[in-house]
């Protein structure tokens with residue numbers, strides 16, 4: 001039995017790795033994504049990185065799984081992302097089969113993150129869970145009865161685009177529908193904290209100090225840090241986003257009543273503070289009529305959830 005090739009293509013980073021038949025990570029190579037390089041540049045990197053890993057490792061590859069940081073039509077095994085040049089309607093699986101000569105499957109990074117945490121991380125042994133990736137944007141993957149629920153159009157789990165309120169803000173999806181992503185993503189928090197610091201510099205002393213005195217350097221990271229330290233303005237801004245996120249999670253809980261909600265992505269680096277803040281926000285809408293025991297926890301595999309999910313996909317492809 002050979003090893004598995006797992007690939008994680010992200011907007012800022014990409015990774016190529018070997019996993020053994022038991023799902024243990026053997027070796028991994030990282031690279032920074034060159035946005036202007038588009039598809040062709042990325043494919044060249046993947047081929048070279050994979051060849052280097054295979055050169056070091058005697059065991060043959062039996063199948064391949066790919067996590068892609070953008071929309072994927074799972075049924076057609078095509079990338080449908082329009083954010084980077086050359087990816088729209090690209091048959092990535094066919095390309096990988098041609099290059100590596102083994103069966104392959106591709107899915108989006110949120111679904112792969114869910115698979116990774118379910119098989120190898122914080123979601124092991126559960127019947128149902130939602131994996132939420134909180135970074136620049138917001139994505140999620142749903143595990144139901146032990147399987148990833150992708151839906152008719154491979155669009156299930158778009159918690160980032162639940163319309164939560166009337167809004168003048170245009171979301172990345174093109175709508176002014178007060179999406180979770182437009183209100184509570186890392187990008188949204190960064191925008192809000194920058195606006196606040198520019199408008200109320202005297203109330204933003206601690207925030208500005210964390211950002212080297214420059215309001216435009218502020219991001220969700222500084223906001224979470226200042227809030228965690230007890231800074232009043234930061235707490236209020238951070239909790240505003242948490243309340244929107246809690247609304248989205250409550251909708252998901254009401255629909256699915258999952259065993260666990262697993263939080264990953266860059267914003268989840270705020271750790272237990274994020275979990276406690278979310279729980280506090282959820283508490284506002286607690287109803288004894290509809291009690292739930294869904295656990296809200298942090299991802300175990302951190303940055304690697306999608307990569308492990310790609311390994312799980314590779315195992316599925318090789319079956």
Ligand SMILES: [Zn+2]
Pocket residue numbers: 160161162171172173174175179181182
């Ligand atoms: Zn949206």
